[in-house]
Amino acid sequence: MVRPFLIGLATLAPLALPLAAQTLDDRHLPVLPRTAEDQAKIDVVLAPPTDFSAPERFEAMSAGAATVRARDNADAFSIFSENMAFEAEMDFKLGNALFRKTWVAAPSSTKASDGLGPYYNARACQDCHLKDGRGHPPANDGDGSVSMFLRLSVPGGPSPEGIADWLVTQPDPVYGGQLQDFAAPGHVPEGQMHVEWTEQPVTLADGAVVSLRAPVYSLTDPGHGAPSPDLMLSPRVAPQMIGLGMLEAIPVADILALADPDDADGDGISGRPAIVPSVEFGVPMLGRFGYKGGAASIREQSAAAFSGDMGLSTPLHPDPWGDCTPAQTGCRAAPHGQEPGVRDGLEVDGPSLDLVTFYSRNLGVPERRGVDDPQVLRGKELFYGLNCTGCHNPKFVTARLDGQPEQSFQLIWPYTDLLLHDMGPGLADNRPEGRATGSEWKTPPLWGIGLTEQVSGHSFFLHDGRARSLTEAILWHGGEAQAPRDAFAALPEPDRAALIAFLESL
Ligand code: HEC
Ligand code: HEC
Ligand SMILES: [Ca+2]
Ligand SMILES: [Ca+2]
Ligand SMILES: [Ca+2]
Numbered sequence: 194m195v196r197p198f199l200i201g202l203a204t205l206a207p208l209a210l211p212l213a214a215q216t217l218d219d220r221h222l223p224v225l226p227r228t229a230e231d232q233a234k235i236d237v238v239l240a241p242p243t244d245f246s247a248p249e250r251f252e253a254m255s256a257g258a259a260t261v262r263a264r265d266n267a268d269a270f271s272i273f274s275e276n277m278a279f280e281a282e283m284d285f286k287l288g289n290a291l292f293r294k295t296w297v298a299a300p301s302s303t304k305a306s307d308g309l310g311p312y313y314n315a316r317a318c319q320d321c322h323l324k325d326g327r328g329h330p331p332a333n334d335g336d337g338s339v340s341m342f343l344r345l346s347v348p349g350g351p352s353p354e355g356i357a358d359w360l361v362t363q364p365d366p367v368y369g370g371q372l373q374d375f376a377a378p379g380h381v382p383e384g385q386m387h388v389e390w391t392e393q394p395v396t397l398a399d400g401a402v403v404s405l406r407a408p409v410y411s412l413t414d415p416g417h418g419a420p421s422p423d424l425m426l427s428p429r430v431a432p433q434m435i436g437l438g439m440l441e442a443i444p445v446a447d448i449l450a451l452a453d454p455d456d457a458d459g460d461g462i463s464g465r466p467a468i469v470p471s472v473e474f475g476v477p478m479l480g481r482f483g484y485k486g487g488a489a490s491i492r493e494q495s496a497a498a499f500s501g502d503m504g505l506s507t508p509l510h511p512d513p514w515g516d517c518t519p520a521q522t523g524c525r526a527a528p529h530g531q532e533p534g535v536r537d538g539l540e541v542d543g544p545s546l547d548l549v550t551f552y553s554r555n556l557g558v559p560e561r562r563g564v565d566d567p568q569v570l571r572g573k574e575l576f577y578g579l580n581c582t583g584c585h586n587p588k589f590v591t592a593r594l595d596g597q598p599e600q601s602f603q604l605i606w607p608y609t610d611l612l613l614h615d616m617g618p619g620l621a622d623n624r625p626e627g628r629a630t631g632s633e634w635k636t637p638p639l640w641g642i643g644l645t646e647q648v649s650g651h652s653f654f655l656h657d658g659r660a661r662s663l664t665e666a667i668l669w670h671g672g673e674a675q676a677p678r679d680a681f682a683a684l685p686e687p688d689r690a691a692l693i694a695f696l697e698s699l
Contacts, residue, residue, distance in 0.1 A: 216355075217445050217468065217479050221490040224444070225593040231602070235590045238604050241582075245574035248564040255640045255699070256439050257591075257603025261557030269644050270325040270435045274555045274599040281551075281599075288552025291545055292318045296503055298377035299530040308530020308540030310504040311380045312373035312517060314342045318498065318549070321431035325556050326648040328431035330388060330408075330658040341430040341658065342502070343372040343386050343410065346624060347423045353470040356477045360625035365424055367417050369516040371501045372426075380523060381416035386428065395668055398683040403668055407619070408659050417521060425624035425631075428657040429484055433648075435641050436607060437482070437491050438554030442591035442600035443611070445479045451586055451610045462583040462673045464612030467635060469627050472496070472509050481611055484637075484656045485629035492550040505540040506531060513540055555599055558640050563698045572695025575688055579677045584636040586610040608639035608699065617671020620655065632672060643697035663696050664689070 227235075242249050254260040259274035273285045295316045296309035315321050321328050321340045328340025350363025364370040368383055376382040390406040397403065410428050412420055449466055456463040467486025471478040472493050480486030488494035496509035504515035506529075513529035514521075529540065536542040563569045576582060585608040594601040613633040621632035629635070634656060642663070646652045652662055660666035670678035681692065 217449065217466075217477065219445050219592065220474050220476070221471075221478070221492070222442060222592055223595040223597055225595050227444075227593065231593070239588055239590065241577070241587075242573075245570050245577075248570070251604055252606065253561040253564045254604075255561060255606045256436050256558035257605055259439065259555075259557055259599050259603060260560045263559040263562055263644075265647070267324050267648050267650070269559050270433060270556060270641065270648050272557045272559075274438070274557045277555060277599050281555075284548055284551050285555055288548040288550070291549045292322075292552055296505060299528045304530075304535070308505050308513060309377065310373075310375070310515070311377040311524045311527040312383060312515065312521075313375050313377075313504045314371070314373050314502045315339055315375075316503065318502075321502070322434050323431075324648050325434040327433045327645065327653075328658070329649070329651050329653045330428075330430065331386075341386070341428060342374075343412065344427040344429060344624065344626070345370055345372055346425050346626075347421050348425075353477070356468050356470065356628065358628050360628065360630060362425070362625055364516075364518065365421055367518055367520045368412075368415075368420060368424070369518045369521075371516050372412060373504070373516060376416075377527065380527065382414075383417055384412045384415040384420075387411045387413040388428070395682070397689075399686055401686065403664055405665055405668060406659055406661070408657060410657075425622075427484075427622040427624040427626070430653070430656065430658040432484070432637070433641060433645075434553060435556045436558040436605070436638060437556065438600045439558070439591055439603065439605045440481055440607060440609070440611065440638065441491055441554065442594060442597070442603075443589045443605075444592045447589055448479060448481075448611050452612055460580060460583055461676050462580070462614065464584065464610050464614055464636075465628065465633075466611075467613050467628055479611075480627065480635075484634055485626040486611070486613060486635045487626055491553050492546065495549050495553055496546055499541050499546070507539060507541045507546045508537075508543045509546070511539060558605075559644060561698050562643070563694075566694070566698070568691050568694045569698045570695075571688070572691035572693065572698075575684070575692045576695055579680045579692075581677050582608075583677070584610055584612070584614055584674065585639055586636075606640060609636040612636060614674065615672035616669075616674060619671045620669055622656075639696065639699050641699065643699050663693050667692075 258276040261272040261275050297307050298309045299307040301307040345365045345368050346362040347365050352359045373383050389409045393405045393407050395403050410426050452464050454465050467480030468477050469480040471489045478489035482488040482494040496507040499505040499507050500510035500515045506513045513531050514524050517524035588606050591603045613629045615632050616634050623631035625631050654660040654666040667681050
């Protein structure tokens with residue numbers, strides 16, 4: 194495999210940042226400043242392609258030197274960054290063990306892994322992020338919504354300081370911020386997620402008919418009283434875990450530079466940054482993780498998962514009852530796994546959170562397949578021509594990082610701008626989150642998407658897994674993406690196939 198993009202250290206000179214960047218920074222990263230010389234090199238590699246008859250330089254290496262060899266088995270997303278030092282492998286393995294670890298409710302004889310719940314969605318990270326890939330919606334009711342969950346909220350509540358355009362919501366006073374569909378022995382689960390599908394046929398320009406399945410979600414078997422009539426639900430399947438450290442290492446200024454909130458360039462696309470109060474740093478930060486950009490860093494997202502998904506405390510969320518509200522008195526009276534002198538008095542101590550974070554940061558992105566295939570190249574040309582790139586931004590160069598070599602200064606190809614976009618009423622969950630409205634979603638990365646079937650055994654896409662194919666996923670696009678979606682629907686069949694072949698090669 195070629196080791197691309199190793200550029201020597203040059204003299205340090207500060208770079209002028211766009212105005213908006215002055216209020217948000219990358220304090221989650223050990224950033225070294227970019228030099229003028231770095232910037233000149235970056236400008237060259239980030240220039241859009243002009244020739245679609247051959248792949249661009251380094252294009253096959255989706256995550257730069259951290260890219261892993263594509264495997265033809267279900268472990269393709271479980272490989273550590275190719276450029277990781279030998280000494281770091283043990284941390285990755287320990288993090289993996291914690292990611293796979295099955296927790297048990299307290300009190301138990303296995304003191305080292307107790308503290309689960311009392312309410313929870315799953316007993317291990319890996320139960321949702323199956324094979325480090327994405328989850329899926331339930332095939333039938335009662336089939337366990339294990340790899341997806343419902344986020345909950347009601348209108349009202351406080352607004353965090355220093356963040357403009359915050360849409361005020363708060364956790365449900367009884368059910369909290371998330372529906373936990375399991376409970377420890379002796380406790381009643383909060384309820385179940387129920388989904389009803391309706392098939393909606395869509396006719397494309399050439400007469401082909403594609404059926405989209407439209408979901409309606411509800412909370413059934415509520416175990417803690419009738420839910421509030423104002424309750425808002427947001428269904429979410431677990432996303433794939435690859436390349437997250439790279440997304441975390443993109444300089445915030447480079448993401449903000451793509452925002453166009455008033456659509457000044459008139460292309461119908463107006464990305465906005467998600468800005469969230471950082472739990473770890475106590476300041477507003479760019480929200481990079483979660484479907485609406487609800488978390489600033491992998492560490493914060495992982496700590497929120499321990500708390501909300503499994504009821505486990507960490508240094509960032511020290512409450513051992515997780516999402517349980519004051520109204521859930523049974524939960525708050527339940528035994529927990531916190532003991533003085535054991536695991537720093539937490540259910541998951543700081544070093545364990547750091548290991549899981551290191552693991553999550555270093556799941557490698559497989560290299561592209563078929564980059565020079567003529568059909569894939571034609572599909573790439575269409576991807577640019579239809580302005581899919583208006584949101585699925587092809588490439589970035591990560592920040593230079595001190596002591597984090599895997600992610601430092603790499604040319605990456607994630608196909609996301611990490612910004613929020615209005616995707617229209619079809620995809621709306623009608624549940625605002627932070628600055629994201631009920632119809633806005635953060636552009637997801639597309640790298641690895643062609644390996645979904647191989648890793649996960651299904652091809653369900655979008656935030657709730659409603660799309661059963663890449664074609665359906667594209668046809669669900671609306672709002673700011675209406676024009677590219679319509680242009681796709683108007684393509685002749687060979688061009689649609691080429692665009693899909695390009696996506697399959699990512
Ligand atoms: C019940 C299922 C479930 C469990 C268990 C779970 N996750 Fe997740 N995970 C999700 C969902 C759903 C999201 C998207 C969340 C959102 O949109 O707010 C997510 C998002 C993430 C992300 C951000 C990915 C991205 O692309 O934005 C990370 C990192 C993550 N989870 C790590 C973990 C870790 C670490 C654990 C174990 C401590 C864990 N998860 C347990 C379902 C789960
Ligand atoms: C206005 C921004 C925007 C444009 C333009 C856009 N997308 Fe998307 N795309 C998104 C967002 C946001 C999502 C996630 C929506 C959701 O999960 O509900 C998404 C999801 C996807 C997915 C599914 C990803 C996954 O992990 O499930 C695919 C595939 C995709 N887009 C391809 C395309 C293609 C091809 C085009 C051009 C025809 C395009 N997109 C244009 C914003 C955009
Ligand atoms: Ca607990
Ligand atoms: Ca809850
Ligand atoms: Ca625009």
